[in-house]
Amino acid sequence: MEIDLPNLPSDPGLRTRIIDYSPNIQDQIRRAYILKGLCQPRKHKFPQKKFGQASALRRFIPDWFNDYSNWLEYSISKDALFCLHCYLFKHNIGEQSGGDSFVSEGFSNWKKKDRLQIHVGEPNNAHNQAWNQYEALKNQNQHIQTIMFNQSDQTRIDYRKRLTTSIDCIRYLLEQGLAFHGHDEYEHSSNQGNFPQLLKFFANHNEDVKSEQMAVVFRYVNMDGDVIECFRGVEHVTSTTALSLKMAIDELFCRHGLSITRLRGQGYDGASNMQGKFNGLKTLILKENECAFYVHCFAHQLQLALVKVAKSHVDITTFFSYVANVVNVVGASCKRRDILHEKQATMVIEALNNGEIESGRGLNQNTTLKDNLHRPPLWFVIILGGTPPVPEITRTSPIF
Template identity: 55%
Template structure:
């Protein structure tokens, strides 16, 4: 619009412009006004025997439409140029539009050009006036409506983003089972957005039924798009904060509910203040769990986030061979590309695997856990059975309080239930064993009810089998043995899973757990046997004579070794299980990874460099007196 020629003699016809641009061109000329160079020295022309020229006073008489072209020394009509229809010679034909009017002798033609009220000139003037009335112009109406739609859309979008941010921060599901308009609960997102609209008149005026059908911003696709945008912005901030700093990664893979292998990746780095920051950066789908596939997924994620594997200084995985294998595992493949990416095994996971190894490798312990899991499944199969269990246990507690076997007081004898162990959290088995020992009598009563009144024959058979297994000395002994072992490692397990982990404290707890297990092996047999014997007498379980021959249930007597009960329970179970636990702890928590972590633990950020914490070094010397002098910091 800034390049439109102002001289009417140099203008192209209005029809030469695109139909989409003509009104914009017309409006620009009308806002600029007619071209009237009043200070111009108008040239003279000979008409007959007189010199004549354009009179600038004519601008005053016809100020709204008369124009003068300096280049062609001719007069023009701005309104007719903009809107004159093609009507031949009427009202001066094309003289005031195309060629221009320059016959200064016949100046009455200016008035005749105006014509009557319905002349072509006056029709063009009316169209000019209508065009200048912006509020009545169709384009103005369209623009006003478009602006209003844009404002309404932004209100809806901001409300949707606010609701989605709330759900994301709280980790709450979005979708509902029934999201139809007649549903009483349409899901967290729609219900939260409705609540927002009900308490905000501005949002209520443009949301749900007041919104156009195609921009309600309530569909699952829109929700997913906003969530994806939020994830990208969050990742962008995380990567910006990492910058050029060195970092480490924690990787684990698992199968989701759709039976797809997913790999979760977490990065750890130190910020400018010396704080260790841990951030989850994504879940990557992997076609297989081979080390090569996992490495390709890691590289793909790094490439998308703009991270370099050359900045990697640590890697942590679980104990699977495809993750930490010495030759072909993910650890080894990354070390080939970056030898500085040191591998450190997760301490909490190491402890879990140590407990799993004992449970799987010892037949009697494996049988005890098998029976325990089935007891939890049978007793907790219905709410009715759980209510019976709580009622039976409450009655036993009241009876024990009356006879003085239990002490009463604030916080004591709280209502409890049989805890279900987690398959991937072996630390949860400790709570299961404790609750089973506490509620043993009530559990036996419930199993008796199932055996007599169970709805199906297989449940009755299972209850009968469990009763026979639980009411044996071997089950009671292994139950109390593993309860004692897990009690020792429970504190260590909780310490290793703390978010604000103190590495020095964790390693000291590892050593303390080893010492307590060793002390239990050396001094704990008699006390354990007395506890088990008392438990058996209370629950009418036969305690075998430790000096008689041991007869294993379900095994032939001819091939069975001739041993006494004391040897079986003390050597084959008590000593063997504790030795296995000690061996696993020593194997899992090897000196290499421990010393590496200890060195890192003693580093204290100080301005732009790291120094060693003297107090931590002193604490380490207490647990490693023989190795401490060999360390050179």
């Protein structure tokens, strides 16, 4: 259906509701109305009407446009007031912020000018959320892609410090040939494995690393229809309870002019504080927005599946036990590592001479750990895919 954008009705009383347009063109409609500007016919002869038997005749006062110049509109057809921001962006029509009065029905009780201020209300009410989204669409510097990367220098330094700590731990374990995981990684385990224990050691000696964090990743679709996944950063939280995480998410969304009502998915691991049926973070968000469907983090699902497979098949369990033993025995001694390298080099030379394997650029070359570390690190996918840089939040990192 073709929409004549330049000729959309300016009178707010004659407009089609935003939700009645196709979702694919709703932002085009919004931009068209933003370009048109507010409908404020100051020179119109406003009609008078009576409120009650003993009341005097009253009419709209044009000076009210000056008091609420950034959102107030007047409909000549309905002799009523409307709010442009709420028309464009208010999602749930209800009693909050004047209910439906300033969106579709219009407000025309000229005796109660105080209702205009009530409509403006508190900073986090529906009207002000709509205003934030209006400003974000109007100002390209507030576009979501800009928001994602518009971080302070100190924030960038803090992120780099925590990420560097994780990388240092990974490098150390690789160089020493040590396993990352432990046999018991539950929250109350006395030894969750080398990687989290090493991170805890760093955290105990560095307050910047020790503070509890929540890693957040946003996935959204840009104007070209491309799916963009962006690591938003690490947010400070007072604790990792579901309520604390929900409050941190609400503050993050409000700070950047985003709305929970536009959230269409949420994903994290299966810990009770995250996906609990009654009080988990997933449930708290779903109570506010039924469209924010929960999906268990694929990385955590894959890890659980691999653990289950390894425990169920003797051959796989035995194989990894042998690998762990070899790594631990050989990695504990420089002499043993040298012997293993010599044996491996001898086997490769014999195989090359016998024509069993081929040599070439990148094929069967003698490489060092330094060479391998300069290659694209696969563990980066793990870190940016939801594994947080701080051990306290291993199972409390929401991804949006």
